[in-house]
Amino acid sequence: MAYIAWNERFSVGNPLIDQQHQELFSLIDQAYGAIGGDPLNEYESLWNILSALLEYTRFHFAEEEGMLEQAGYPRLAEHKLLHKDLLKKTEALIGALENGEAGVDAESLCQFLKDWIEHHVLTVDRDYMPYLAQ
Numbered sequence: 001m002a003y004i005a006w007n008e009r010f011s012v013g014n015p016l017i018d019q020q021h022q023e024l025f026s027l028i029d030q031a032y033g034a035i036g037g038d039p040l041n042e043y044e045s046l047w048n049i050l051s052a053l054l055e056y057t058r059f060h061f062a063e064e065e066g067m068l069e070q071a072g073y074p075r076l077a078e079h080k081l082l083h084k085d086l087l088k089k090t091e092a093l094i095g096a097l098e099n100g101e102a103g104v105d106a107e108s109l110c111q112f113l114k115d116w117i118e119h120h121v122l123t124v125d126r127d128y129m130p131y132l133a134q
Helices: 015-033 039-071 076-098 106-133
Strands: none
Touching: 015 039, 015 106, 039 076, 039 106, 076 106
């Protein structure tokens, strides 16, 4: 069973954004799936997946923000701040995990990402749906 899986309830009604969200869900699921294996392989796999996740998240945010700008979305500045905040928090958590800081582990990082994307897509992203539909 998947740790996190995209389904139709997460659709924002835009095929490109839905496809990108599906990829983000998949990368979070892959990161969680890398936990608990052989320690050397787990470390390398997890870092590769987290690096890909950060890179793809930056790409997705830029794409989404560009579409929202073209659509005249009035809360774009606020939306961009939420994106920036997620990237900052995720980078800090990955850094803390890499440095072995107390209280930060791969599972809690994955839980943070899972909670964030589910909440963001189901609440915040839903707000722009009418603007992209025009």
